[in-house]
Amino acid sequence: MKQIIYKLLILIALGLLVILSFYSLMPNPEGFSAENKLGFSIEAANEHVKNISEKPHSIGTKAHSEVRNYIVQELQSLGVQVQTQKGYALNNEGVITVPENIIAKLSGNDPSSKNDLMIMTHYDSAVHSSFGASDAGSGVAVILETIRVFLKKEIQHKNNIIICFTDAEEVGLNGAELFVKEHPWANNIGLVLNFEARGSGGPSNTILETNSGNAKLIKAFSKANPEYPMATSLMYSVYKKLPNDTDATVLREQKNIPSFFFAFIDDHYDYHTANDTFKNLDQNSLAHQASYLTALMPYFANANLTELQSESESVYFNFPGIGMIHYGYAIIIPLLIIAWVFFLAICVYAIRKKIFTAFSLVKSIAWFLLILIASSLVTYFGYQLIYHQYPEYIENQHGFTSNGHYYIYAFVSISLAVVFLFYRAIYKGESLKRTLPAPIFIWLLINTIISIAFKGAAYFIWPLFFGLLNYFLVIKYNRPNLWLLLFFSIPAIFIFSPLIQFFPVGLGLKMLVVSSLFSVLLIGLLMPIFIHYRKIHWLGVLFIIVASISLLMAHHKAEFSNVNQKPNSLLYLLDADQEKAWWATYDHQLDKFNSPYFTEENEVIDSVIFHSKYNSRFTKQSKAEVKPITEATILVKEDSTFQQKATRKFSVKIAPQRKINRMEIFADQQVNFYNLKVNGLDQDYDKKKIFYQDRDSEKLLTYYAIDRDTLSLDFEIKKGEIFDLKIYEASNDLLENKNFNINERTQNMMPRPFVLNDAIITKQSLRLNAE
Structure with missing residues (x-):
């Protein structure tokens, strides 16, 4: 009974250290x-x-x-x-x-x-x-x-x-x-x-x-x-x-x-x-x-x-408790060499004591690699399944959903369950001591790669040193003090636990595979503790329960609600030249806010990409009634005194006739502009790439307008070029404009972020001929 309580307290302390690694x-x-x-x-x-x-x-x-x-x-x-x-x-x-x-x-x-x-x-x-x-x-x-x-x-x-x-x-x-x-x-x-x-x-x-x-x-x-x-x-x-x-x-x-x-x-x-x-x-x-x-x-x-x-x-x-630790790149390789020598010395000592053989060492490394691969595949395909099971997630552009933390808990728990259940299945009836070198060896390989290709992560060597110490204590002593092993595990817990959460939080849930890898690798460093639990598979069962609860919580919070609002968008696009108009949206799933403006025929007419973080395109367009929206006044002047034979020089002034928030200029991607000045400014020519030349899209310029100010463009184009300069003006007043009667969003909705939204857009084309 004492042993059960002793080991239970170790597990509780381990959990508290993980929590403390975040709260500290x-x-x-x-x-x-x-x-x-x-x-x-x-x-x-x-x-x-x-x-x-x-x-x-x-x-x-x-x-x-x-x-x-x-x-x-x-x-x-x-x-x-x-x-x-x-x-x-x-x-x-x-x-x-x-x-x-x-x-x-x-x-x-x-x-x-x-x-x-x-x-x-x-x-x-x-x-x-x-x-x-x-x-x-x-x-x-x-x-x-x-x-x-x-x-x-x-x-x-x-x-x-x-x-x-x-x-x-x-x-x-x-x-x-x-x-x-x-x-x-x-x-x-x-x-x-x-x-x-x-x-x-x-x-x-x-x-x-x-x-x-x-x-x-x-x-x-x-x-x-x-x-x-x-x-x-x-x-x-x-x-x-x-x-x-x-x-x-x-x-x-x-x-x-x-x-x-x-x-x-x-x-x-x-x-x-x-x-x-x-x-x-x-x-x-x-x-x-x-x-x-x-x-x-x-x-x-x-x-x-x-x-x-x-x-x-x-x-x-x-x-925590120490503050910043820093040292030069020069000692990265020496530390790595010391770690390898320490590892090999312990392995030789263990083989001489007949704790394992060279063959069982290679075998355990192969099994640990299999566990790493298995947990990663389960996480990858598991999240792919979840993503397709909840089509509403496609509306999230951040890559991290409001219930994203539950998915981190779930897939980390699944990864840990894979570890413990595999260990039980693979090493049933065998001494788990022989498994200890495998994760250490993998960590050494990782640190070797890091020391060459990604030196910023070279501090990973320090938890490894303490892992080597725990490895030695288990090999040296038949029953080492678990509290001592736990103490030497603190660096691994405090350094790697926050990283398990950091990657999917910072870079999106697609990084859950990285969390899975870190989880398995961290458990590998903690195996000197876990090998003393004879029924290790029960830890796997425990983590399956935790994963199930986390997935249920994620499911409960998956639907859009007053707390988790659905992002949506609606725009009105008027082509002033053709006197045609369309409703447009960036949404994949329509809702009560914007569905009245779309029919079954929602072909995207204009594939323009307005300035946004994720370069989003319209997903649906539907014909709309032409409204009296005032377009810009455009003045064009060709410099007849400009004698250079290879190019023609133009000045274009675009004067908004309504309060707009932005103006976007597009031109044929194949057309190169030269010596472009925008309201008297030109780009620094010491930059490797000039934004208006060798463009990878039709986008030329974005102007966030202030006080209806005029936009002036002065540029040269090659002689013989004939193309349209497309001018889009946008105002974020669709919901307030008297020409429209748009219903307000309900409490379980919010404006779609990152994109041009709630906007009235006018489109004009200006034909430029440099013959």
């Missing part, structure tokens, strides 16, 4: 209440978030101006001199708009060249229905409250502190582009701290942006000593391979300014949606952002920021 990542928001020693008030920060996220406030809206005025007033109430920077900004993807940045400076007492610290976030919300509480109202709130505390405490700082709330981040990082290109303060910045969000909860990840090595940056970050650092060189390496950019990317690319940016990414289903509200903002996430800035701002405001760039790279990771 973020601070308790109560630590940032008004009475805390830092002086930071999370209550005050929440008031800022509430005020900023009262309405959707994408660029060009009335609410956008109201948010800007609020931020300016809050800064002025702190005694800070504020300026705004407004102007056209054209990015390298062909997106132009008129951002208005909010900028201020806290002057240092001993500023020097290239040594200003910049604190940054953006204040516009995603187009067009997001309230922007997390993305990035949370960043604005944390910065405003930290500045208040900083000034109240009269903290001395040598460096100037530049505060920049950028605009138009959501449409193309245009505010950062404007600041870098036109503001003189951009020339003296040594480091950027940028705050972001890609969801509404979870721990805030620290990512480095640098053109050089990370060694000095991470060393300085460690010295600043934020209390809950969530930073690993794995995330740094993954981020460098992804296409996602932030405002800080613009400063790195154009001014070689390094940065840290901080972003929480859980509850990803709220990202850019109408559910990005204050109610859904995780208070722990807000506190985590505050923990970074309250520690880093005083430190870097007094550091020599010119010394942060280096050629060398570091492996780094955080560990």
